Amino acid sequence: MKMSKLKSIYLGSVNPPIYQASTIAFDSLADLAKADKQYGRVGTETNEALALAISKLENAAKTIITSSGVSAITHSLLPLLKTGDHILVCDTAYLPTHFFCNGLLNNFGITTSYYDAKASGDDITKLIQDNTKLIFLESPSSLVYEIQELDEIVQLAKDHNIITAIDNTWAAGELFKPLDIGIDISIQSLSKYCGGHSDVLLGSISFKNEKLYSEIWDSFYQLGNHASPQDCYLAYRGLQTLATRLNAHQESALKLAKFLEARNEIKEVIYPGLDSFVQKERFEKYFKGGNGLISFTFADKISQDEIKKFVDNLQYFKIGFSWGGYESLVMYYPDCSQKISDNYGSTLVRIHVGLENVNDLEVDLTKSLENSIC
Numbered sequence: 001m002k003m004s005k006l007k008s009i010y011l012g013s014v015n016p017p018i019y020q021a022s023t024i025a026f027d028s029l030a031d032l033a034k035a036d037k038q039y040g041r042v043g044t045e046t047n048e049a050l051a052l053a054i055s056k057l058e059n060a061a062k063t064i065i066t067s068s069g070v071s072a073i074t075h076s077l078l079p080l081l082k083t084g085d086h087i088l089v090c091d092t093a094y095l096p097t098h099f100f101c102n103g104l105l106n107n108f109g110i111t112t113s114y115y116d117a118k119a120s121g122d123d124i125t126k127l128i129q130d131n132t133k134l135i136f137l138e139s140p141s142s143l144v145y146e147i148q149e150l151d152e153i154v155q156l157a158k159d160h161n162i163i164t165a166i167d168n169t170w171a172a173g174e175l176f177k178p179l180d181i182g183i184d185i186s187i188q189s190l191s192k193y194c195g196g197h198s199d200v201l202l203g204s205i206s207f208k209n210e211k212l213y214s215e216i217w218d219s220f221y222q223l224g225n226h227a228s229p230q231d232c233y234l235a236y237r238g239l240q241t242l243a244t245r246l247n248a249h250q251e252s253a254l255k256l257a258k259f260l261e262a263r264n265e266i267k268e269v270i271y272p273g274l275d276s277f278v279q280k281e282r283f284e285k286y287f288k289g290g291n292g293l294i295s296f297t298f299a300d301k302i303s304q305d306e307i308k309k310f311v312d313n314l315q316y317f318k319i320g321f322s323w324g325g326y327e328s329l330v331m332y333y334p335d336c337s338q339k340i341s342d343n344y345g346s347t348l349v350r351i352h353v354g355l356e357n358v359n360d361l362e363v364d365l366t367k368s369l370e371n372s373i374c
């Protein structure tokens, strides 16, 4: 007899239902006692379907779904640290990661040293103290895409008995699998490519090591965090098209990166998939491909007012933070508020290339360059 391919719990629906619950009710005390979910705050079957899918994506044993990417970062760090500990964080980490280290962690007497994302393993080793508990990585960074020599960092962390955690949002768990190279914790903002439609805030924390998972899960539960089953459903649905969407983002982005490189208004285009990318070899060592994020700077003679006009005049590229949705976005970084090397000056613009027709996007960029820059 042919085995059913359908999970009986879904009654044949392709996607998991949205189980929305605070109370979970039982027929008997015995049933309550043996249930693995006794109350909705631990997450329902919908949360679990997403956690299992992210574990598969990240090659993880366990995944915790959190209410946002930032909460995934803070709930990873807090339980593993205590007063008197020290952590190393790459200087290009997402800005709210800095806020948390400089704010709450500092208030609790946990100190942070920031290391240069381009530092060698030897340079990072020099920053290790007797009380260094954890190294927090983000590679590539999400503004000019510095890529760290992760193998070296993992090795030195193991040599010093230090935990490693990485913000893997850029790669969306698809373009890079941190747990496979020995990083202990892989964190994502699912609000970006996994959600994929700019309508969900969620985060994930993935582990190969069950002991680390239990430690973080316990404090996650103590702190009362929870992810909405509705949002978990949307992220689960988004995940089904993640690889296909990323391919499309990459293909269009590469085309537009080459287009921008050929324009004389543009000084430098920073896109990891380009031959001109300074860390091309390292990019290819770790990543399966690129995504839709491109940054570029303008020629020296172009004023900030002209750049602002260029940004405002774009039609398809909406002005907005974040990325990873189907729509194209643009943001101007006149003072490069995230720490990056000075030579990017005050002309850095980042675009997220969405899933619109790439020819329309090229026409949009062309028209805006021609109408905004004298």
Ligand SMILES: *Cc1c(COP(=O)(O)O)cnc(C)c1O
Residues within 6 Å of the ligand: 068, 069, 070, 071, 094, 138, 142, 167, 169, 170, 189, 190, 191, 192, 201, 202, 203, 322
């Ligand atoms: C957006 C982002 C986050 C935060 O995610 P939220 O879901 O918005 O809280 C963390 N890290 C990186 C690299 C991001 O781009």
